[in-house]
Amino acid sequence: MTCPLSAPTIPHLLAAAAASFADLPAIEEGAQRLSYRQLDAARRQAARALLALGLEQGERVALWAPNAWEWIVAATALQSVGAVLVPLNTRMKGAEAGLVLRESGASLLFVIGEFLGTDYPALLDHEDLPDLRQRIILRGERDGCLGWETFLTLAEGVPESELAERESALSEDDLCDLLFTSGTTGKPKGVMTAHGQNLRLVRDWSEMVGLREGDRYLIVNPFFHSFGYKAGWLAALMRGCCILPQQVFDVPVLLERIARERVTVLPGPPTLYQSLLAHPQRDAHDLSSLRVAVTGAAAVPVEMVRRMRSELGFQTIVTAYGLTETCGFVTICRPGDDAETVATTSGRAFPGIEVRCADEQGRAVPAGQPGEVQVRGYNLMRGYFNNPEATAEAIDAEGWLHTGDVGVLDERGYLRITDRLKDMFINGGFNVYPAEIEQAILGYPGVAQAAVIGIPDERLGEVAMAFLLPAPGQRIDLDAFLAWCRERMANYKAPRRAMLLDALPLNAAGKVTKDALRKMAQSPA
Missing domain, CATH: 3.40.50.12780 (ANL, N-terminal domain)
Known part of the structure; x- marks a missing residue:
């Protein structure tokens, strides 16, 4: 059996961890307790259920949920059949999630039913998602979606040998995930990475920070982010730690x-x-x-x-x-x-x-x-x-x-x-890209041009501030504008302040000078 430290792919890692750490606790969340053996069995069951749904190697599967034990089972299951994980930020609004689902061509979506008062499946009601053929609710029930338990029962029709064959076809060079980063163009870009390179990094990271078998690892960093995913639960499983998911x-x-x-x-x-x-x-x-x-x-x-x-x-x-x-x-x-x-x-x-x-x-x-x-x-x-x-x-x-x-x-x-070099700033640990916000703001009635910068915030590090140039003859109510942003953008992106300008400051090349905007932001309101 492969050692967890030398596993070539994520499913190989899970199998090796089950053999090495056996009945040690792998995940503890509320009343839910999974040993390494039980986690591997849950992964294999979910993987066979995905085979029953006809999931092919290389297909993209999205996961939209807070930190939870089902997140890890779903992620490792889809990776076990050669699919590519597409994590979605739980702070996204429907339009933002819909864009990533379309850009990735995701064919399946694992989604939480409700989190912090938000009905996540309902956020996608008005999104055009031509590639998405199945939705699976991790917790709760929704019309037109498979419940988690119902989904798992599909595994009964798929033999273990079929899963073993799919796993054996996987190599360290196969893609394991597609994480979207907004970049400075305002359009999300999907970053492709492979099993082997991630596992090599996780091995070195976990060694340098000194993770030990039996460590109890409280993961507050979101699973949809590489910190909570790769330096989080993946590193924990490689070293025999117990994962303690924290959603908020x-x-x-x-x-x-x-x-x-x-x-x-x-x-x-x-x-x-x-x-x-x-x-x-x-x-x-x-x-x-x-x-x-x-x-x-x-x-x-x-x-x-x-x-x-x-x-x-x-x-x-x-x-x-x-x-x-x-x-x-x-x-x-x-x-x-x-x-x-x-x-x-x-x-x-x-x-x-x-x-x-x-x-x-x-x-x-x-x-x-x-x-x-x-x-x-x-x-x-x-x-x-x-x-x-x-x-x-x-x-x-x-x-x-x-x-x-x-x-x-x-x-x-x-x-x-x-x-x-770019204008990206950080809000509470999340990267924020002004170009993405600027592009969204142009959808607000009456805005001709917009520019966004990060301004200091004692609690969050930096928050967005928008500078608006109204279209001729248009009036913009800043309170209504900020409320509109809060409704349509993840809260770490939504501007907290806004200012109306007669003209945006431009350099000789016709580009907005963000330094001039920063000086304006410091002047009394």
């Missing part, structure tokens, strides 16, 4: 769960740790089980790292940097790095991965000099789905991925991200 970031609930469930591993954005440190009831909870923290995606104060060690008891604290286009992994700090290194850098490159900072001519700049962060190695995506032009723009002839981030490498090879 709620500090009192986190404190209670850490104490009650003896959590040892707790990655998350800096906001998570700042919230734990600031909570007035923190000392009432026993947090002594905590050992490993992994963060990134925003500035990290040095003092916060020190307090995480002294007050929260973390032994290992690392920061990391990655992109969807790199399977989520590029650089990472190493255990033992001092607080200043952890707080002010994103670590150094993973083994087998090259990172450089380059000037506008594509030449590497010396240590200590800023340049565009470029990455080369086995972790690079297989390209953007159905978009060879964008792929060629992103990866040059020498194999370097141009990230659009500006950074500095020190003499040790540690990377510090200093700026973004």
